[in-house]
Amino acid sequence: MSVVTVTPNPALDLTYTVERLEPGTVHRIGTVHSRPGGKGLNVARVLHALDVPVTVTGLVGGAEGTALRAGVGELGIADAFVAADIQTRRTVNIVDQSSGDATLFNEPGPRVSADQWAVLADRVSALATAGEVVVVSGSLPPGVDPDMLGDLVRAISAAGAPAVVDVSGDVLPAVVSAAPYVVKPNAEELRAATGIGDPRSAARALTEAGGCVVVASLGPDGLLAVTGDASWTARLAKPLTGNPTGAGDSVVAALSAGILAGRSWPDMLRDACALSAATVRAPVAGEYDADAYARLKPAVEIHEVTL
Amino acid sequence: MSVVTVTPNPALDLTYTVERLEPGTVHRIGTVHSRPGGKGLNVARVLHALDVPVTVTGLVGGAEGTALRAGVGELGIADAFVAADIQTRRTVNIVDQSSGDATLFNEPGPRVSADQWAVLADRVSALATAGEVVVVSGSLPPGVDPDMLGDLVRAISAAGAPAVVDVSGDVLPAVVSAAPYVVKPNAEELRAATGIGDPRSAARALTEAGGCVVVASLGPDGLLAVTGDASWTARLAKPLTGNPTGAGDSVVAALSAGILAGRSWPDMLRDACALSAATVRAPVAGEYDADAYARLKPAVEIHEVTL
Numbered sequence: 345m346s347v348v349t350v351t352p353n354p355a356l357d358l359t360y361t362v363e364r365l366e367p368g369t370v371h372r373i374g375t376v377h378s379r380p381g382g383k384g385l386n387v388a389r390v391l392h393a394l395d396v397p398v399t400v401t402g403l404v405g406g407a408e409g410t411a412l413r414a415g416v417g418e419l420g421i422a423d424a425f426v427a428a429d430i431q432t433r434r435t436v437n438i439v440d441q442s443s444g445d446a447t448l449f450n451e452p453g454p455r456v457s458a459d460q461w462a463v464l465a466d467r468v469s470a471l472a473t474a475g476e477v478v479v480v481s482g483s484l485p486p487g488v489d490p491d492m493l494g495d496l497v498r499a500i501s502a503a504g505a506p507a508v509v510d511v512s513g514d515v516l517p518a519v520v521s522a523a524p525y526v527v528k529p530n531a532e533e534l535r536a537a538t539g540i541g542d543p544r545s546a547a548r549a550l551t552e553a554g555g556c557v558v559v560a561s562l563g564p565d566g567l568l569a570v571t572g573d574a575s576w577t578a579r580l581a582k583p584l585t586g587n588p589t590g591a592g593d594s595v596v597a598a599l600s601a602g603i604l605a606g607r608s609w610p611d612m613l614r615d616a617c618a619l620s621a622a623t624v625r626a627p628v629a630g631e632y633d634a635d636a637y638a639r640l641k642p643a644v645e646i647h648e649v650t651l
Numbered sequence: 652m653s654v655v656t657v658t659p660n661p662a663l664d665l666t667y668t669v670e671r672l673e674p675g676t677v678h679r680i681g682t683v684h685s686r687p688g689g690k691g692l693n694v695a696r697v698l699h700a701l702d703v704p705v706t707v708t709g710l711v712g713g714a715e716g717t718a719l720r721a722g723v724g725e726l727g728i729a730d731a732f733v734a735a736d737i738q739t740r741r742t743v744n745i746v747d748q749s750s751g752d753a754t755l756f757n758e759p760g761p762r763v764s765a766d767q768w769a770v771l772a773d774r775v776s777a778l779a780t781a782g783e784v785v786v787v788s789g790s791l792p793p794g795v796d797p798d799m800l801g802d803l804v805r806a807i808s809a810a811g812a813p814a815v816v817d818v819s820g821d822v823l824p825a826v827v828s829a830a831p832y833v834v835k836p837n838a839e840e841l842r843a844a845t846g847i848g849d850p851r852s853a854a855r856a857l858t859e860a861g862g863c864v865v866v867a868s869l870g871p872d873g874l875l876a877v878t879g880d881a882s883w884t885a886r887l888a889k890p891l892t893g894n895p896t897g898a899g900d901s902v903v904a905a906l907s908a909g910i911l912a913g914r915s916w917p918d919m920l921r922d923a924c925a926l927s928a929a930t931v932r933a934p935v936a937g938e939y940d941a942d943a944y945a946r947l948k949p950a951v952e953i954h955e956v957t958l
Binding site: 360362365368369370411434440443445446452 | 675677679745754756759
């Protein structure tokens with residue numbers, strides 16, 4: 345039993361550290377850090393650090409695809425990527441040491457054909473045997489529309505695996521109509537998907553529309569989970585400040601690990617809230633502060649709420 | 652007969668166009684442009700556009716090396732690169748459409764061993780048969796010191812080919828001591844190499860030190876050529892404004908084409924000055940405005956000067 349993470353639009357992430365970002369000038373970079381990127385891969389990195397067995401898949405190709413897979417191998421994560429005649433994209437992250445600011449440049453990703461997407465869907469169906477949990481997380485590449493992602497979610501459910509999906513607000517309605525097990529929007533994605541400003545009302549509307557559990561990440565307000573039967577909030581009395589990049593990926597990692605282990609929703613929310621906060625304390629997406637995670641778990645306040 | 656350009660530290664150049672560069676935010680890139688980079692490759696691109704036969708070489712490896720060679724192939728330029736167990740570097744150029752500013756991030760390049768450099772030197776010696784002109788242009792990668800570049804220049808001369816060298820001021824003394832045919836410093840490099848602030852005095856000192864021709868590019872003041880026998884200036888009465896990136900590469904391209912064709916120094920300087928100005932009018936390094944080149948040639952003012 346393991347978690348399978350699907351990254352529809354994976355990337356090779358490059359990080360350049362500069363003393364100070366000065367627009368209009370030439371910056372000479374000391375050391376270049378590169379690593380597999382895309383939200384599904386960030387989720388997998390967290391799961392791997394939690395000692396949860398994890399397999400990654402998606403479509404990769406070209407030189408950056410080769411480098412991405414090499415990075416997956418170095419991490420010791422099981423690689424089920426599908427080789428395709430595409431050029432995997434890059435992201436470039438400029439870290440300014442003087443301000444701490446991160447400035448990102450995200451390439452759009454290669455155009456994926458319907459045939460290539462079908463090959464990935466077959467691979468995901470084959471991996472999604474009963475007992476596995478399948479995460480689908482991140483942006484869609486050009487050529488893949490929300491309905492194609494909805495079909496993938498249906499295929500996962502048909503294969504007997506619960507699907508945990510984290511996608512942007514414009515893609516969310518098509519995903520919800522495919523009835524995944526869990527969706528994990530943030531406040532803005534909830535609003536974009538439902539047109540409802542209040543997160544509780546929006547989450548309830550989404551649950552009722554799709555019959556799926558909605559776990560909304562609300563920044564310093566913590567998490568809100570809405571199932572068909574009950575709803576909970578999970579938060580820290582004192583929210584941590586830091587780098588929010590990757591906090592949502594840690595929520596998805598904790599939920600998928602908890603579903604795999606058969607934990608209760610309150611227990612999963614406690615893990616997810618603490619792991620997310622421990623991620624905010626780490627400088628890089630896909631990493632977390634293990635000491636903070638252990639320390640914060642008992643500090644998470646869980647409340648059952650009536651919507 | 653052709654020109655061979657050696658790029659000691661080649662790169663895959665990536666260009667990202669953004670509406671506005673906003674530090675600390677995420678930028679989604681529309682179309683990614685990638686192309687072979689490094690000054691020797693820019694020189695080759697200009698020569699190729701001038702219909703001068705050109706062969707490119709250097710050490711390349713890894714995923715970016717593969718992409719770089721694919722780009723050379725697409726340009727239709729003869730590829731004599733040496734495959735090595737290195738990871739070719741990238742440069743990232745952020746073009747801000749609101750300001751027109753270019754913000755560059757240059758990776759340092761892979762460390763090159765003495766053995767790898769020796770393999771490149773053998774390749775260059777084999778290419779540098781009598782009748783060829785060999786250009787060496789750009790930065791040195793980690794592991795290659797100025798004396799190793801000096802040895803390469805000696806090997807080119809020993810093979811019977813004139814060497815045209817464009818390197819930074821700190822590398823220039825070791826190159827000049829190896830007696831290339833021409834060096835092409837700018838004003839700052841002249842000063843860094845000689846400690847002399849006046850470009851004419853500095854160029855004369857460099858010529859006397861190495862017995863080589865010095866062609867200095869002095870921005871809006873045009874070109875200054877100092878040979879053992881005579882000196883000339885070449886300039887436009889009205890310097891053009893624009894993007895100076897690549898102007899020096901066009902000077903090197905015009906000089907190497909002229910040496911190959913056996914043209915006189917005044918004729919070569921006229922071509923070099925006009926081509927450099929036509930490059931300033933083009934938006935991308937390694938490209939020039941062909942109409943401007945033809946129009947500007949008669950407008951170049953050549954003067955023999957006494958230093």
